[in-house]
Amino acid sequence: QSPEAARLSAEDISPSSNGPRDDDPDDPDDLFAEATEEVSLDSPERQPILSDGPSPAITPVTISPRVDVFDRSPDLVKHRLSSCDGMNAYMVYKVMTKTSLSIFSRDEVCVKRRFSDFLGLHSKLASKYMHMGYIVPPAPEKSIVGMTKVKVGKEDLSSVEFVEKRRSALERYLLRTVKHPALLKDPDVLQFLESSELPRAVSTQALSGAGILRMVNKAADAVNKMTIKMNESDAWFEEKQQQFENLDVQLRKLHASVESLVYHRKELSVNTASFAKSAAMLGNSEDHTALSRALSQLAEVEEKIDQLHQDQSYADFYLISELLGDYVRLITAVKGVFDQRMKAWAKWQDAQVMLQRKREAEAKLQYASKPDKLQQATDEIREWEGKVQQGERDFEQISKNIRREVGRFEKDRVKDFRVVIMKYLESLVHTQQQLIKYWEAFLPEAKAIA
């Protein structure tokens, strides 16, 4: 019972979507700046797309990695675990990428990856890019409980749901990662998507998505504990930080409410099914024929409605709840990036302080007639002058990067939320339409009781 209908498809969150293009003309790094049509994975004809529009023949650009579990049927999940059973077994995911980008060697590639591979990818990207102010999408959370059940071979519905939840999360993670123009060009990303053999990621226990963010946040705490207070000359940063702080609070609250809704809707589904069975029994024991039949019909209606509630709760979850969960983690990454800027500023300030000290030391040595020490001091001054300049450059660069990243992030956020919420509203429409159908069929049955 996989929630097919609720799956985020590539075209929804790929920037190269149909419709008005809100690309950033100022960004030379944006590969998608002049994207035209995208290829829908679900379209039967999958020809290479060529630019139809007025722009010159830019290389068509799409990429849509898909993550799949090797085999969806519960009884084969176990078989696709590695040869060792039990706790050493691991789940393998199939990553299929369709692309027309020239940086890839083929336009269709399929590789096998395990969960720790995804974590390994994220840790590499985070360590490479976060300090530059790039918002690196966080990897999905580890879940010891969920995975253990699957490993132990529990083939119940909750294990199946868990695998689907994880598969979907991994897919969203990859889609977000490749949507980032700089990350897409990263050799680690290319290797992840393309190469059949991947060196096993080590110590991912410490490097889960949450682990990375914890590390980043520890750095942030260290920064906050420093006695140097940053003179924020740029109001934009202060404003943005506050906005993200507020957004964080509200999204967490919203996420909690949606999780509660998912739970209650599931509960409603179960209780409706239970009532349906009970109503059927009541109908059986009712000795008035027409009423008995009507009660049986009521039971059937309620049974259909319970399925409706269950489907709706999947939509609640896979569309809204997971989106919110992703964004709560993404905003942690955004906050981390702001903290990296503070760190860069602090480093620059430290260099300035050091330079000052070295200059003072040199001045002192002027009167001490120790020529080799003086030379060393002069050399050190030059060294630290260089560091100060580098510090200033780094700080300006990270500030510039963050401005651009935040712009891109906000654009994506607007799109993501719009698209997903509209899809969700459409799922609600469908539910109501079905309800109307069921009750309209029942009404004459009720009226027929004589």
Added chain:
Amino acid sequence: MMQEGLDDGPDFLSEEDRGPRAVNVDLQTDATLQVDISDALSERDKVKFTVHTKSTLPNFKQNEFSVVRQHEEFIWLHDSFVENEEYAGYIIPPAPPKPDFDASREKLQKLGEGEGSMTKEEFTKMKQELEAEYLAIFKKTVAMHEVFLCRVAAHPVLRKDLNFHVFLEYNQDLSVRGKNKKEKLEDFFKNVVKSADGVLVAGVKDVDDFFEHEKTFLLEYHNRVKDSSAKSDRMIRSHKSAADDINRIASTLYTLGTQDSTDLCKFFLKVSELFEKTRKIEARVAADEDLKLADLLKYYLRESQAAKDLLYRRGRALVDYENANKALDKARAKNKDVLQAETTQQVCCQKFEKISESAKQELIDFKTRRVAAFRKNLVELAELELKHAKGNLQLLQSCLGVLKGDT
């Protein structure tokens, strides 16, 4: 634009419920005796019902009068019927359940305690809802007490009962003190014995096909209604919880809408407004399901118990009759106390036949009432579900139209 059912006032019971409130029972009221509860007052730990009577019967001093009664007095009246041997052959209308505002009061109290942790708007919203819930429970208890009285007034024999007339007319307190501990214990044992007896009596196969069928039917039906009643309650509770979640979601979306620095702010505000409206509809759906389905099942749970009690009384009378027969045979055999045994046997026979005769009619009426009530409520349930689903659909589609147009 569907305005029905979306009003913000605390009174959200639909129009059809404000009319004759005997929703679960199909009764013919006639001019000779009409009873209703014209007013009710909820005080801290009790509810005061104003029982209003209109009657052309000569035994009342006036044609129209009102008295104030509390729940215990209704129970006293019910119990007096049950204990009256003359009424052994009738289905005694089930007593109304005790008014229970505890859950609602607890929620209001919790809300008061948590006032500091939420915004003023949230607090006001939740307070309004809890007050509406309180009002709904209140209206329900009034309806249930009224149905009891109407059933009695509609019954050809019970309506003539003296205690009933006292209940209706005597404008002083009936001084029906609550049962003290000793009496409560006696009740408990009586019920234990009754259920043991009930098993015994139920085991004896009846010669009369009609009653044999009714016995089998009622035993099974009662259990199934009990199960359905409990399950429908649980289902409706989940529905209410989901509606509450949507309420919170709407509030948070509103806050997001006021804070967001991107185009999403308008989007969030519109979706928040939508969810505010849809969750009101969801709450109405749960409330209507409660009224038309859950209450119906609860009522017939009590009525089927009353019908079972009738069968039990008849069963007891049958056992007594058979015992009297055996005693008579013994007396004749020994030729000792024959006259006395004959008299006892006569009495038992008459009692049994009287009960059987009225019981048969009562059980037939019960079926008629039951079928009519289920029909009425199932039709109304379906109509209301349709009305709400269509309302929801219209809101969702219109919002989607607006949102799509904005992009």
